[in-house]
Structures are given as structure tokens and as C-alpha cells.
Amino acid sequence: MKKRCEICNMLFDLDRHHIQSISKGGPDNANNICNICPNCHRKVHKGYVVIEGKFISLNRGNVVVWRNKGEDSITGSEDPAVWIYGG
Secondary structure: OOEEOOOOOOEEOOEEEEOOOHHHOOOOOHHHEEEEOHHHHHHHHOOOEEEEEEEEEOOOEEEEEEEEOOOOOOOOOOOOOOOEEOO
């Protein structure tokens, strides 16, 4: 079933991407996964899009925080594994 990519908002059969890599200690759970289209997934793995974390809100659902290569950090941190929690 096609759903909207959390980055580009286009309808696709989505890929599951770990925000913080499991090989770098990231958990394998829903809070560490974003659902993105194959095009955005390639951009993330090539470094053109950086996923900095996920804003977690019970009222609004999960929102991925991302930026394009060369842009200043949205979170004010150079670490791409920043977690933003909110409510």
C-alpha cells in the first residue's frame, strides 16, 4: 500500500530507514525508523539529505527532522544522530 514519504511527501511503497544506524548503537524500534521513498532513501545514504532526528509528539505523530547537504543544522548540532523530543 502506498503511503507518503516523511521527507518529500510523495506517495510510494516506502522503505524503512534507521535514523541512527544499528551498527552505531541505534535501536531497532519505531522511534528510530522513518518511512521514506526509495528516491529519498538513496539521497540519505549518499549524504545529500541528513536526517538529524525525530520530533516525537503524541498529538501530532512523528515528524522527521532533516536538512539538505550544505544547509545549516536545523537542530543546532553537527551530530546527525540528534534526538528531539517534544510534546
